[in-house]
Amino acid sequence: MAGARPVGRFRPAQRVRTHADHEAVKEVARRVTTPSLVLLLRSRALEGEARLGIVATRRLGSAPVRNRAKRLVREAFRSTRELWSQGMDLVVIVRRPPSGATLDSFVAELMGARPAIERATRRAVTDLAARTGNAEASP
Numbered sequence: 831m832a833g834a835r836p837v838g839r840f841r842p843a844q845r846v847r848t849h850a851d852h853e854a855v856k857e858v859a860r861r862v863t864t865p866s867l868v869l870l871l872r873s874r875a876l877e878g879e880a881r882l883g884i885v886a887t888r889r890l891g892s893a894p895v896r897n898r899a900k901r902l903v904r905e906a907f908r909s910t911r912e913l914w915s916q917g918m919d920l921v922v923i924v925r926r927p928p929s930g931a932t933l934d935s936f937v938a939e940l941m942g943a944r945p946a947i948e949r950a951t952r953r954a955v956t957d958l959a960a961r962t963g964n965a966e967a968s969p
Contacts, residue, residue: 840904846883846919855883855921858957860950864939866931867903868923871950873915873958880914882907883921890927899924899931906936913944915951 846852859870874881884903886896903922907914914920940947 840882840908844879844881846881846921851881851919852883852885852921855919858961859921860954860957862943862946862950864943866924866926866939867936868925869943869947869950870921870923871947871954872919873917873951873954874919875917875958876955878917880911880916880918880920883919884924885921886924890924895927896924899927902931902933902936905933906940909933909937910940913940913947915955918951918954 846855854874855870855872859872862869862871882904884900886899888896890896890899903924907920907922
């Protein structure tokens with residue numbers, strides 16, 4: 831996906847910020863794995879913006895390496911807004927250091943995983959319906 835460019839800003843409302851939110855996602859998440867990322871998807875509601883949380887452990891490398899990885903994931907999230915449905919929480923675990931990685935490579939990786947992401951999104955919405963007992967939340 832050559833020339834992918836992010837749209838808009840990454841506002842606080844689009845962030846999974848607290849430890850409790852991260853744990854809630856990890857508890858019931860649907861997992862999608864790519865070569866350098868693990869995506870954990872959880873539907874929290876059928877409205878509101880999709881939110882992003884990023885985990886980059888020290889195993890990746892020094893602070894500049896981890897910060898670059900997180901920056902690229904944020905920009906890829908903003909560049910692929912059409913992948914993330916309303917009310918979706920996404921926690922991304924960076925598995926491999928992004929040596930030589932570019933925004934285009936992260937976007938291409940996410941777009942390549944699109945069928946798996948869509949499948950996981952449908953299952954996350956079904957899980958939400960089961961958790962809340964709300965038949966209207968079913969796809």
